[in-house]
Amino acid sequence: MELSVVAVVPSRELEGACAVRFSSESASDGMAFGSSRKPILGNDVLKSWADRVRGLGVRSLWLASGGQDGKVDGSTLAQFVRQGVERLLLIKLKSYAEMDLADLVRFHSDRGNPITEAEDARGELGVCLLDRIALRSTTDGAASYRAADSGQMPYQFNGYAKRLLSATERQELVGDGLTGACAMKPLGTQIRDKVWVGEGVKIAPTARVIGPVYIGARTTIGAGATVGPFSSVEHDCVIDCGTTVEQSTVLPNSYLAPGLLIRNSQVDGRHLEHLRWGAVADLQPAQLGRRIEPRGSRRPLFSRADKNDFFSRPGSPFPWEFGTAPAMAQPWLQVQL
């Protein structure tokens, strides 16, 4: 049975998704990233899912708009029914899971259920397989179709999985990647024990880099700065003189002023989220940090015309619930893997 795969990307992040190159290029070579698609140790979570999909022998992936929380629009799925899709794998970008998708498909086939959701001990992982019958029910006016509601057994995943819904969970994944607790490896060259750097990184001779740490491509670490341990400074950042970054993540294109102490935090441009206090502070008025323009050319894979339909559509309040909605001209995009 032919399998189609849809990755559900939050609508405001689709522009970044459209710019991803799935072939051999890294996330650090990608373009803009939204909150669930910010690179983690230089890796793109969508790309990691795409790699797993490629392992199924599937050669293309559909990107669908899913609203802020990744909820999917029923009309998007209705389009697949019209296309005659027999089986659909839906992946919401809410988690990173080292899942054997072939095993999930086998489980689904063996059970003969129209819908199979993957979950671990903490609940659903945002991965779901639907057969045509389940897809059809989404377009025939059924309000919802959930595996749990119909008493169907979910696929129990026991491997490594991490939700990516909060900065704290992202930081945990960074720590696991740096220490080898998961399969996600920092994208770069290992220059010494537990220290990885991307291409074009500039580190001042007086800067201290304490592993485990990752420094993304084209990032500059100023004189007297300290980065690490358990930190990730993603691509195109500038950590100015004397600033310390420990147990923190600095997201792409962020500038941090001299002499700062960034601890247990996630910095995204001008915004800092303190992971322990749950506080979000604006660094820009105090001139402590800001967003810097990405360097180099940024050419998206798809033209603006392709993307307009996606961006103009509001998100729908469905998790795995599907309802009828007016048909859209082109509610998805297809990318070759």
Next chain:
Amino acid sequence: MKDVVWKVMNFPGDLGSEGRRALRKELLGALRASGCAVIVDLSRRQSLDHHDIDLLLECAACVAGRDAKLIFVAGSPTLRALLEVSRIASVVPVCNSTEEAFTYPQIAAETIHVPAHIKDMGAQQ
């Protein structure tokens, strides 16, 4: 027994350049007074700009190496985060409330006499 004169100073939420100059004068004057302990209450602030950071650093520099005491009251996790990021929290104690500031160990060890009206002021906030 050492007597310490307490002064709780509010950092207003909205400061013009004129108000900032007056506040700076008042703050530094209080800190320069011998034997004075100052609690700067920032809890009315939602955020800090670079002028605020400069002034707070100036206060920290003013008490360095002297017997004056200085405590900042952050009031919110956001402000606390900014004080940590700017390293102000590394050189000046930061408390969550004026009540907490009054019981700060370093201050309590001085066996201080807190004037009643200042105590009331702290309690009201």
